Amino acid sequence: MLAQTQSALEVAPPIPTATVPLMSTADVSHHATYVTKNATPTLNSLVAGVEQALARTSHWDEVQQATVRHLCEAVERLHGEAMRRLIRMLKDEAACHEPLRAALSDEVVYAVMRYQGLVKASLGERVQAALDSVQGLMQSHGGGIELVAIRPPDTVEVRLLGACHGCPASSQTLTDGVERAIREHCPEITQVVQVSRSAMQPEAKESVEIGQAVNKQGVHFVSPFALAETSGWRDLATLEELPDRAMISRQLDDVSLLLYRRGGMLSCVRNACAHMGMPLDGAHLDATRGVLTCQYHGFQYVLETGECLTVPEVQLQVYAVRVLGQRIQVRPS
Numbered sequence: 382m383l384a385q386t387q388s389a390l391e392v393a394p395p396i397p398t399a400t401v402p403l404m405s406t407a408d409v410s411h412h413a414t415y416v417t418k419n420a421t422p423t424l425n426s427l428v429a430g431v432e433q434a435l436a437r438t439s440h441w442d443e444v445q446q447a448t449v450r451h452l453c454e455a456v457e458r459l460h461g462e463a464m465r466r467l468i469r470m471l472k473d474e475a476a477c478h479e480p481l482r483a484a485l486s487d488e489v490v491y492a493v494m495r496y497q498g499l500v501k502a503s504l505g506e507r508v509q510a511a512l513d514s515v516q517g518l519m520q521s522h523g524g525g526i527e528l529v530a531i532r533p534p535d536t537v538e539v540r541l542l543g544a545c546h547g548c549p550a551s552s553q554t555l556t557d558g559v560e561r562a563i564r565e566h567c568p569e570i571t572q573v574v575q576v577s578r579s580a581m582q583p584e585a586k587e588s589v590e591i592g593q594a595v596n597k598q599g600v601h602f603v604s605p606f607a608l609a610e611t612s613g614w615r616d617l618a619t620l621e622e623l624p625d626r627a628m629i630s631r632q633l634d635d636v637s638l639l640l641y642r643r644g645g646m647l648s649c650v651r652n653a654c655a656h657m658g659m660p661l662d663g664a665h666l667d668a669t670r671g672v673l674t675c676q677y678h679g680f681q682y683v684l685e686t687g688e689c690l691t692v693p694e695v696q697l698q699v700y701a702v703r704v705l706g707q708r709i710q711v712r713p714s
């Protein structure tokens with residue numbers, strides 16, 4: 382490593398000191414005072430110190446700046462290798478595991494270890510990276526996702542936004558896009574929970590408007606992650622068979638489904654109450670609100686999302702639905 386450092390320095394051309402404005406005596410004395418007076422500097426002040434030092438080289442010519450970069454990289458490699466060896470030795474000693482973990486709670490230790498690639502990103506950072514990776518696609522369809530909470534060791538709560546919130550295919554969006562991304566970034570997370578919301582929130586109106594805009598292109602209410610899915614769609618009914626603010630039941634193989642239409646909004650849910658699995662085609666429909674009340678024990682559901690208003694922890698199984706021409710198609714999950 383020392384040889385590496387030396388060779389890195391050797392290949393860099395020498396700095397013509399006569400023409401380079403280095404730190405003034407006052408600067409050096411300021412730094413010396415700072416170091417001695419601030420026994421425990423913060424991460425921010427230390428990073429600021431590095432940035433200030435680099436800023437002083439910004440007007441140097443290319444050769445001089447390359448020399449500085451070589452020097453920084455060589456020193457970083459030297460420090461990184463020393464830390465790597467130190468950690469390897471400490472990890473071999475069981476008694477050192479706890480102090481090592483405690484050391485990582487120090488912001489400076491954690492930041493430098495992360496920078497050196499010696500610790501992986503925190504769960505929070507990885508969850509956010511996963512959501513960021515799908516955010517662009519969801520936003521391009523008028524939707525979005527936000528992190529509500531991380532509940533270690535295995536659960537993440539999220540909220541769908543915009544067109545995704547209230548979209549009948551939101552469950553598919555969650556499963557296909559968000560869950561997959563979170564699983565890739567955070568294998569320890571096994572449950573992604575969509576936080577329930579009220580059926581009457583303003584975003585529900587937004588989803589109708591966006592849905593209608595999409596209708597003009599001939600495809601209705603498809604999860605962004607299902608747009609690429611060209612196979613698996615099954616004809617279930619025609620628009621003629623489903624008047625506005627009405628609900629009909631249809632059989633798809635051995636599964637009974639309910640289709641509901643409100644204006645430009647179509648949804649499809651499984652015809653089985655989340656309470657005891659009883660059929661819902663005889664349930665009372667409040668067509669104005671799109672709320673279904675099970676005739677057996679009174680559980681209430683929002684048909685556009687499958688959300689259960691009685692017990693928010695459960696919901697009806699929702700299916701991706703689209704309209705091609707007059708045909709209403711469903712994609713079995």
Ligand code: FES
Binds near residue numbers: 656657658678679
């Ligand atoms: S079966 Fe529907 S509320 Fe009990």
